[in-house]
Amino acid sequence: MNNISVPSEWTVEVDPKFHEDANKIEELAVFEEHIELHSTDSSVVKAPDYLLLTHNGRTFNFALLVNYKLSSIFSVIVDPTNLADGLHYYEVYSIDCKAPWRGPLFRIPVTITKPVAVTNRPPQVSFSKMLFQSGHVERKYIEVPHGASWVEGTMNTSSFDTTRRFFVDAVQICPLHRPLTWRSVMTFSSPAAKSFAFKVVGGQTLELVIAQFWSSGIGSQETPSVDLKVMFHGVKVNQEEIVLDGSEAPVRINAEALLASKRLAPLAILNKIRIPYRPTDAKISALTTDRDKLPSGKQILALTLTTHDDLFVLSYSLLRNQAAVLNSEALLDLSIADLVP
Numbered sequence: 001m002n003n004i005s006v007p008s009e010w011t012v013e014v015d016p017k018f019h020e021d022a023n024k025i026e027e028l029a030v031f032e033e034h035i036e037l038h039s040t041d042s043s044v045v046k047a048p049d050y051l052l053l054t055h056n057g058r059t060f061n062f063a064l065l066v067n068y069k070l071s072s073i074f075s076v077i078v079d080p081t082n083l084a085d086g087l088h089y090y091e092v093y094s095i096d097c098k099a100p101w102r103g104p105l106f107r108i109p110v111t112i113t114k115p116v117a118v119t120n121r122p123p124q125v126s127f128s129k130m131l132f133q134s135g136h137v138e139r140k141y142i143e144v145p146h147g148a149s150w151v152e153g154t155m156n157t158s159s160f161d162t163t164r165r166f167f168v169d170a171v172q173i174c175p176l177h178r179p180l181t182w183r184s185v186m187t188f189s190s191p192a193a194k195s196f197a198f199k200v201v202g203g204q205t206l207e208l209v210i211a212q213f214w215s216s217g218i219g220s221q222e223t224p225s226v227d228l229k230v231m232f233h234g235v236k237v238n239q240e241e242i243v244l245d246g247s248e249a250p251v252r253i254n255a256e257a258l259l260a261s262k263r264l265a266p267l268a269i270l271n272k273i274r275i276p277y278r279p280t281d282a283k284i285s286a287l288t289t290d291r292d293k294l295p296s297g298k299q300i301l302a303l304t305l306t307t308h309d310d311l312f313v314l315s316y317s318l319l320r321n322q323a324a325v326l327n328s329e330a331l332l333d334l335s336i337a338d339l340v341p
Helices: 024-028 320-325
Strands: 008-014 032-039 050-054 058-064 086-096 104-114 124-131 137-143 150-158 164-172 180-188 193-199 205-212 225-233 274-277 279-286 301-307 313-318 332-335
Touching (some): 086 137, 124 137, 137 225, 180 193, 205 225
Antiparallel strands (some): 032 050, 032 086, 086 104, 124 225, 137 205, 150 193, 164 205, 274 332, 301 313
């Protein structure tokens, strides 16, 4: 789970699988397993103590809470102060009461991601003295503050004598959207500081991963140290795309910075123009071939519009009962990017 600010209760269905040729009377009807459920940490995740499993399956609930009890089938308490920032993994596993030597019959994985909360102003978070051996991976989870639209990170490396290469990867999982990813490779020939920036979405957890290449630093006994500083920025505008129409008033754009004061330098680039063209000639004619007929036998008509400057000729295929809708007064709103010389 990636949200520990609210309680969550999950329903788990255990469905035993039998061979296709299993006898329904001799094997399925008499199937019955007395199962004892265990949690790797009952102070965080708790499930029912026992479960009677039959051939048609069984469902049960287990809950995850934060800071208080849940009064339902059972209660469970989670103290968030006992969970450090980062990734936590727990399991609910089952043991056959009659044959514990069989080991766990099934496992239910539970993953809790607790991000670092950014509460200071300006919004930034730092991770100091991260030591990297070859192939070592550091994962940091950060709660992106609301109003942030991009992040700026700075890596400050020290304590090494040979060239080191680091792989930096960032992932944000946004509901109903494609995951937002960014990655880069940074090479340090000597202790130095390098910066990077990428887009983020406010209110979602950011996973920032830094790893040293397995082949980096071979032959050196020095362990590089990395100090990471992450600062969030954000400017919110009310329009993503701007269209200037000569018949309308000037377009107003509202921009606001929710995290800190920002100095803006607006820049407008006009990369597309739309010009209306009125045709000078219009002609409707019936297409001649048999393939230009509908299954009902109606002939398909073609409408040819010619512009005054002979830039292009367009042909439209129309149904007979729709041909009268178009006439020589029709306007064509075309983009210059669509014109083929």
